[in-house]
Amino acid sequence: MNPLERYAPLVDDEEAFFEACDRPLPSVVRVNGIKTTVERARSALDAGDVGYEATDWHPGILKLDERGPGTTWPYFHGWLHGQEEVSALPALALDPQPGEVIWDACAAPGSKTTQLADLMDDTGTLIGNDNNLGRLSALRHNAERLGVSNLVVTNQDARNYSLKPFGEDTDDPEAIDAFDRALVDAPCSCEGTIRKNPDALDRWTMNHVHSVAGIQKGILRRAVQATREGGTVVYSTCTFAPEENEAVLDHVLGEEDCQMVEWDAPDGFETALGVTEWDGDEYDPSVELAHRVYPHHNDTGGFFCAKLEVTA
Numbered sequence: 001m002n003p004l005e006r007y008a009p010l011v012d013d014e015e016a017f018f019e020a021c022d023r024p025l026p027s028v029v030r031v032n033g034i035k036t037t038v039e040r041a042r043s044a045l046d047a048g049d050v051g052y053e054a055t056d057w058h059p060g061i062l063k064l065d066e067r068g069p070g071t072t073w074p075y076f077h078g079w080l081h082g083q084e085e086v087s088a089l090p091a092l093a094l095d096p097q098p099g100e101v102i103w104d105a106c107a108a109p110g111s112k113t114t115q116l117a118d119l120m121d122d123t124g125t126l127i128g129n130d131n132n133l134g135r136l137s138a139l140r141h142n143a144e145r146l147g148v149s150n151l152v153v154t155n156q157d158a159r160n161y162s163l164k165p166f167g168e169d170t171d172d173p174e175a176i177d178a179f180d181r182a183l184v185d186a187p188c189s190c191e192g193t194i195r196k197n198p199d200a201l202d203r204w205t206m207n208h209v210h211s212v213a214g215i216q217k218g219i220l221r222r223a224v225q226a227t228r229e230g231g232t233v234v235y236s237t238c239t240f241a242p243e244e245n246e247a248v249l250d251h252v253l254g255e256e257d258c259q260m261v262e263w264d265a266p267d268g269f270e271t272a273l274g275v276t277e278w279d280g281d282e283y284d285p286s287v288e289l290a291h292r293v294y295p296h297h298n299d300t301g302g303f304f305c306a307k308l309e310v311t312a
């Protein structure tokens, strides 16, 4: 059985959902404001005869007609970054401000990290962490090409992340309420990437869904603990499974001092509400404030994005 069939009861249009999951994903680029402007990037694409169209909801996110961005000179110069359209949502939800201290808990290969740097005007301190050293080299490469200079790279298991406060000699893990904001773009079962990678579900099992959900809970808890009171945490995945999405939020809302925050998806970008019941389980009603993105909604991959505020 196709694992995606379990989500048929959740979607508004079953036929459109399965049809979209079977179509290849459009090639999309994000304009990198650290190195250029939307106007200059568009002019460069025009000059290179690269066809594109702006997305309905963001002038700097462009759908290319055919070629991948890697063959164009604006890409080599770091004006453009190939980034799935829907994956631009979490950084916008996090809304990092220039000068802040931001933790990207699962950062490699860095699409969202470099977008965060752009939104911060490349100021403040951006800590890009990932537990996979090999993937961190891709993060460094992307950061260099895109001209990011506010980035510190760390290689830790985000579940046990420890950051000693500046100037203090302590191993107390509770001492890390240092971040203004944190992004948890969590490892997941990747169901929503089926359009990019048709093999994505070949090794899908319910056991994997449950085991990765345990990791997700640990990372999100750590992000809430490590963020200052009043700070923001965004949780995202590219999967549909409520076990990895709303159930993770429900768990962390019950264990840590935080609450769901209402966040409007950009105008022109369609999303569905978070689910509050699944497979006999009921979740905290506030998880409805999360956004589910199904592939047929905006011709993207599948996605999940939620915003939390740290309350103590």
Ligand SMILES: C[S@@+](CC[C@H](N)C(=O)[O-])C[C@H]1O[C@@H](n2cnc3c(N)ncnc32)[C@H](O)[C@@H]1O
Pocket: 087, 105, 106, 107, 108, 109, 110, 111, 112, 113, 129, 130, 131, 132, 135, 156, 157, 158, 159, 185, 186, 187, 188, 215, 219
């Ligand atoms: C969805 S990917 C992140 C994609 C990235 N945010 C981007 O936009 O390019 C999830 C990442 O989590 C990392 N990861 C898995 N378990 C982790 C853990 N316990 N601590 C930190 N990172 C972890 C994986 O190595 C992977 O790079």
